[in-house]
Amino acid sequence: MSEVIRGRVFVAGDNVDTDQIIPAQYLSYNPSDPDERKYFGMYAMSGMPPARSGLPEGGKRFVPKDGFKGPYAVIVGGRNFGCGSSREHAPLALSEAGCRAVVAESFARIFYRNSINGGYVAPVETPERLVGQFATDDEAELDLAAMTIKNLRTKRIFKLRAIGEAAKIIQAGGIFKYARQNRML
């Protein structure tokens, strides 16, 4: 995982659950099959109620219709991002759609672990609520070394929480790579 992620921002609110990230009806695709895996990208964030999809205006698609990838590199969320089911398809879907990091006030624990252990997206906590500080389609620069995110439109820079021990797993690219690097496997 590179240390600076630069790209477009998609803003979501509080309690975005895994059914919103990837609705249950698509879970019969097998993520281990490369031809099927890309469909998780197609349907990423498709369960968002339109009014809440891409704040502040809403009504924005995370991935263009019939596309497999979207334009958004970073999601800015509120509290309890990724709550609900344990489906690893959720961070996987975000990753397939081209997203590389989620910056939120807090994360549900299974989503957080899945994001890190599977090496899909970097889940980064912000002490300050950023939902109102970014608008969907703003450009951002997320620096995972300095632990800051900059809104390139407003030029404002926000300090993020240190990731702690899990940063080593993120840097390695997931729990298997981490375990191999540390001769645990």
Added chain:
Amino acid sequence: MGMTITEKILASHCGRAEVSPGQNVWCGVDLLMTHDICGPGTIGIFLQEFGEDAKVFDPDKVVVIPDHYIFTADAKAHRNIQILRDFARKQGLKYFYDPDFISPDQKGMVSPCKDPAGTSYRGVCHSALPQNGHTRPGEILLGTDSHTCTHGAFGEFATGIGNTEAAFVLGTGKLWLKVPASIRFVFNGPMPRYLMAKDLILHVIGQIGVDGAAYMAMEFAGQAIKSLNVDERCTLCNMAIEAGGKNGIIEPDDVTLSYVRQRSTKKDFTVYKSDAKAQYAKVIEYDVGRIEPAVAKPHSPDNHATARELADVKIDRVYIGSCTGGKTTDFMAAAAILNGRTVVVETFIVPATTETDMDLDRVKVGGRALRKIFADAGCRIGPASCAACLGGPPDTFGRANEPIQVVSTTNRNFPGRMGHLDAGVWLASPLTAAASAVTGKIADPRKFIS
């Protein structure tokens, strides 16, 4: 220093005398459970990381139990069952609960087995694991399902994990776990007849919020909890995840032990209890006599109201099912109200397991079998599975395919959870659901219970 039951179980599995909240520890795992939604992805990662000829850490400690997308025409769902079947055979897994009525070349809608006793299929994992003897005090059970926290009802540490972690456990039998701080919820007083475990947990979630116990253990105790049967304890622990909890847990007592001794596949297990001097992040006490039948309004489990306050809310459907609301005693509660009455909105009955399906014929309320009561009341009864609890494929029994209002005994009501994005799901106990079914509006079950 005193320890909680959760801390003691984790300590015993990582070879330490003591652990404390926040520590990361590598724990040995007693049981890994996976199903048809997360199993294929888990198996794919396992084979990729450990090799095509790799063996699982212990074929007797892995339970594969398809339950989510069973009665559907979705060809990928059928294919996923076959992936599990092939893996279970190749690995020599002792516990694979095969929906053997789905053939390898299945085409179209799956018909349920006419005799639930005539299949190795068991139904919803969280209700079937205890029934089939896989839950025991003192163990660590990890499952690729967020509601794996259900099994804390038996005094064990149980939590949900993802595919990658499950693949890691499949290969190594171990996983890193962060020791959670515990919140102790004490329910004082005798449990009133009109209340169910669902009311208690919806009350708690309404109070602390959907992230109120994030990363924490939720320990349930008190006189009212001790009086609950095993089904009700499962309902309570099942929904720990809806408050963000890592696990729910209840200290084993005679109720736990007599159930486990009758069913367990293993005789030996260890009973842990919290020390009097254990440290809690918080202790919250309730007088259950002051808790009212509860409803979680759309679209969040913490959107709490009492059933009494919602008496004007018109509904289109009632759904009684799932691992948190489709157990035998859930149906006994619903039957107490539906017996001799007629539903005025379409009402779906979905037993969690094949054993509960059989109970619909064996168990009587007011001298009449549950199945007869529900059929005479005008309910539609489906085969055991997760069914519409999580929406599922569009042809799923009971799925909300229109923007309707559903009173449901399931555990989650985020947008789109039961299907249509604009369907409103009102979570409630089986008593409240049954009262609402005969009223056509949300109804307080106290009107029907003397």
